[in-house]
Amino acid sequence: MGYLFGPVLSRRLGLSMGVDLLRHKTCNLDCIYCELGRTDCLTCGRGRFVPPQKVLGEIREKRNEPFDYLTFAGSGEPTLSQDLGRVVAFAKETVSRPVAVITNSTLLTSPAIRKEVAAADIVLPSLDAASPAAFQAINRPDPGLKIEEIIQGLKEFRREYSGEIWLEVMLVAGINDHEADLIARAAESTEPDRIQLNTVVRTPAEPVRPLSEEEMVRMLEIFPGAELIPDWDWRVPFDIRNRILDSLCRSPSTLEEICRLHDLTDSDAIKYCKILEHDGLITRRIEGGKLCFLGSKSRGRG
Incomplete structure (x- = not known):
């Protein structure tokens, strides 16, 4: 079993090499929108879910692979992993790229856990509610969690x-x-460097409705200075699709080269390569220590 995954194409982080310290699906929330489905183990208890030495070994093995x-x-x-601090510290010593932690913010109430997370170069927390009622409705938390304490954390x-x-x-x-x-x-009271607004665009745990693009744009009046990050239009425009595929069938290209060649x-x-890779129209390989994409041998033009 591998504990590192990717690199995956992320609109927020570019090429992201993931580290998973948990068993599926271990969380202290059971969010109605979660793309991983319902929470199997709802807990606030920290524990060891995977062998830390194996995770450290994989980080060492993959440290020179191309990722951002x-x-x-x-x-x-x-x-929730009791090994988070140790593994983040090892990653900082071993990997030359920045380390990120994506968290639901719930355990930042703990000074010890805040210290562990603070070893990362960038932290991506979330906050989906400001009242107990909304917190219960959207995040379905472990009974011990209180939204006002999370905001304070x-x-x-x-x-x-x-x-x-x-x-x-x-x-x-x-x-x-x-x-x-x-x-x-x-x-705003938590003073983040960025506020990123999202809505449901992937298959959620429950049948919930996303906000429309128009509704999300209106939210920018309420969240001044925020960014919109959803992918409503999960497709590649026909002309761009064919231009990318034609060029990648002739010669492999990095993401930077794809941006430059096609003025993207x-x-x-990242979005277009993610879609084309998912559809089997392009593949990836490492060339000269860089991640490159190339066109598949057989593809349609529709």
Whole structure:
């Protein structure tokens, strides 16, 4: 069993090599929108879920592979692993790329866990509610968790941490969008470097409704300065698709080269390569220590 996965194409982090310290699906929340499905083990208890020595070995083996971030994420909430601090510290010593931690913020109430997470170069916490009712409705937490304590934990973490904090807010129609103003005030009070607004675009744990693109744009009036990060339009425009495929069938290219050749932003290049790879139209390989994409031998033109 492998404990590192990827690198995956991430619109927020580029090429992200994931580190999973958990068993599927171990979390202290059972979010209605989670793409991993329902939580199998709902707990606030920290534990050892995977052999740490094997994780350290995989990090050592893969440290020279091409990726932009080594990202602690995976099958649940990373801070539930009692080995998080040790593995993050090892990664910082071993890997030349930045280390990221994606967290649901719940255990940042603990000074010891805040210290472990603060060893990362960038932290991506989340905050989906500002009231107990909305917290219960969208995140379905372990009974011991309180949203006001979580918000306070985020504030404490900001005071102690000098790195980048990118706070994600997931908005679900009819569940927490009615208190967007409260969430916005709470989010601002935690002083993140970025606030990133998201909605449900992947298959969720429960049949919930996303906000439309128009509704999300209106949310920018409530969250001034925030970014919108959902992928509503999960397709590659026909002309761009064929241009990318034609060029990759002639010669492998890195993401940077794809951006330059086709006049694309980084996020669009990542999105399009992710779709084309998923559809089996392109593959990846390492050339000269860099991740390159190349066209598959057989493909349609439709």
